[in-house]
Amino acid sequence: MELNKQSDWVARSLRSVWHPCTQMQHHETIPLIPVSRGKGAWLYDHDGHRYLDAISSWWVNLFGHANPRINAALKDQLDTLEHAMLAGFTHEPVIELSEKLSALTGHVLGHSFYASDGASAVEIALKMSFHSWRNNGHTAKQEFVCLKGSYHGETIGALAVTDVALFKDAYGPLLRASQTVMSPDARTATEGETAQDVARRAASDVERLFTERGDKIAAIIIEPLVQCATGMAMHDPLYLQLVRALCDQHNVHLILDEIAVGCGRTGTFFACEQAGVWPDFLCLSKGISGGYLPLSLVMTRDDIYQAFYSNDVTRGFLHSHSYTGNPLACRAALATLQIFEEDDVLNTNRVKAERLTQALQPLAQHEQVRNFRQRGMIWAFDAIDAPKDFSRRFFATATEHELLMRPIGATVYMMPPYILSDEEIDGLAANTLAVFNKVMAG
Numbered sequence: 001m002e003l004n005k006q007s008d009w010v011a012r013s014l015r016s017v018w019h020p021c022t023q024m025q026h027h028e029t030i031p032l033i034p035v036s037r038g039k040g041a042w043l044y045d046h047d048g049h050r051y052l053d054a055i056s057s058w059w060v061n062l063f064g065h066a067n068p069r070i071n072a073a074l075k076d077q078l079d080t081l082e083h084a085m086l087a088g089f090t091h092e093p094v095i096e097l098s099e100k101l102s103a104l105t106g107h108v109l110g111h112s113f114y115a116s117d118g119a120s121a122v123e124i125a126l127k128m129s130f131h132s133w134r135n136n137g138h139t140a141k142q143e144f145v146c147l148k149g150s151y152h153g154e155t156i157g158a159l160a161v162t163d164v165a166l167f168k169d170a171y172g173p174l175l176r177a178s179q180t181v182m183s184p185d186a187r188t189a190t191e192g193e194t195a196q197d198v199a200r201r202a203a204s205d206v207e208r209l210f211t212e213r214g215d216k217i218a219a220i221i222i223e224p225l226v227q228c229a230t231g232m233a234m235h236d237p238l239y240l241q242l243v244r245a246l247c248d249q250h251n252v253h254l255i256l257d258e259i260a261v262g263c264g265r266t267g268t269f270f271a272c273e274q275a276g277v278w279p280d281f282l283c284l285s286k287g288i289s290g291g292y293l294p295l296s297l298v299m300t301r302d303d304i305y306q307a308f309y310s311n312d313v314t315r316g317f318l319h320s321h322s323y324t325g326n327p328l329a330c331r332a333a334l335a336t337l338q339i340f341e342e343d344d345v346l347n348t349n350r351v352k353a354e355r356l357t358q359a360l361q362p363l364a365q366h367e368q369v370r371n372f373r374q375r376g377m378i379w380a381f382d383a384i385d386a387p388k389d390f391s392r393r394f395f396a397t398a399t400e401h402e403l404l405m406r407p408i409g410a411t412v413y414m415m416p417p418y419i420l421s422d423e424e425i426d427g428l429a430a431n432t433l434a435v436f437n438k439v440m441a442g
């Protein structure tokens with residue numbers, strides 16, 4: 001039997017692997033693609049077809065697959081220390097990473113707590129917020145606030161502050177209730193309103209809630225600048241300034257979930273820099289390890305840290321994961337940060353972004369497209385009167401045009417790695433247009 005045949009891998013995977021975020025039956029009609037290797041922005045299957053990873057493999061990959069610099073760092077780390085528990089022990093990669101991240105916030109967020117995936121970071125931020133209020137005597141502060149359309153992960157705690165019916169509804173009875181406020185999504189502007197007007201309107205909804213029950217609210221959690229999973233809903237930075245002020249006024253923590261929008265994705269290293277504010281908790285994951293290994297962390301302020309600092313063990317933050325602060329993952333993150341420095345990535349991205357925005361103009365002007373939008377290295381547009389099963393059909397058609405793209409509902413988006421060449425940028429735009437036309441034509 002030939003073991004490397006594409007169809008064999010597909011059959012074996014469908015028999016034994018339960019794929020994430022997937023109705024498995026759909027693979028009766030939609031192809032499952034077994035990836036044999038990756039290089040740069042490209043993934044290759046066993047038949048030698050290639051796919052431009054235009055969504056960075058679920059928004060994690062920043063500097064391409066099999067990046068030589070990250071590979072070298074990991075190979076070195078592998079021969080030095082692959083893992084050691086972080087309770088009672090520490091190691092160079094986790095120390096250096098914490099120091100570097102702290103410096104990136106001007107040492108405002110000087111304490112980093114580690115986990116593996118994004119949802120765990122959200123759980124940690126929620127628990128830390130609640131527990132720090134409790135340690136300070138504010139035991140009534142037990143509620144969390146999230147935005148309409150928010151997505152913060154799918155574990156039970158993170159799902160409670162997620163507002164996407166598809167992920168949440170089935171588990172409703174298991175979840176703690178949270179308060180939901182209006183999204184500052186600039187697309188909801190009424191006639192004559194600007195994005196800043198929408199931000200003000202959304203902030204006044206937060207003010208209403210904080211005035212009503214601020215004494216019961218521990219924290220509000222926001223994905224700053226772009227609510228990604230709801231369909232790349234973008235908002236004005238003013239919203240973050242206004243909410244930061246309301247949090248200060250009403251004694252409510254601000255949790256910023258930068259799991260998807262951090263690490264340069266929106267044009268600054270942290271999205272919140274564009275608003276000139278820092279949160280009380282900042283969650284980071286996905287791109288921080290360059291898309292190599294599961295790593296997440298929560299950064300927080302010294303006053304929060306001090307609320308746990310005591311001789312009493314029960315006042316400590318008693319949360320742990322086996323792989324907390326894994327040295328390999330931290331080393332991948334350090335290599336990632338080094339690339340940011342060495343390649344002046346934020347400035348280089350501005351040039352790349354300008355080129356892709358230009359190349360996408362035929363789509364921006366397309367008569368079946370509305371709300372073409374861009375922030376940093378995120379592009380999105382909404383299909384007008386999208387046909388049934390638009391997203392799945394787009395995905396399948398895109399693979400025929402050497403593209404990996406997965407629209408969210410009728411929203412087509414791109415979140416490519418930061419290493420696209422001019423040729424790849426132009427090809428991405430041209431192929432996206434071709435795929436869009438084909439799918440819209442049915």
Ligand SMILES: Cc1ncc(COP(=O)(O)O)c(C=O)c1O
Pocket residue numbers: 117118119120122151152153154223228229257258259260261285286
């Ligand atoms: C904003 C945001 N928060 C949290 C998560 C959850 O991260 P993970 O899938 O690693 O649990 C995601 C994942 O897409 C996300 O986009």
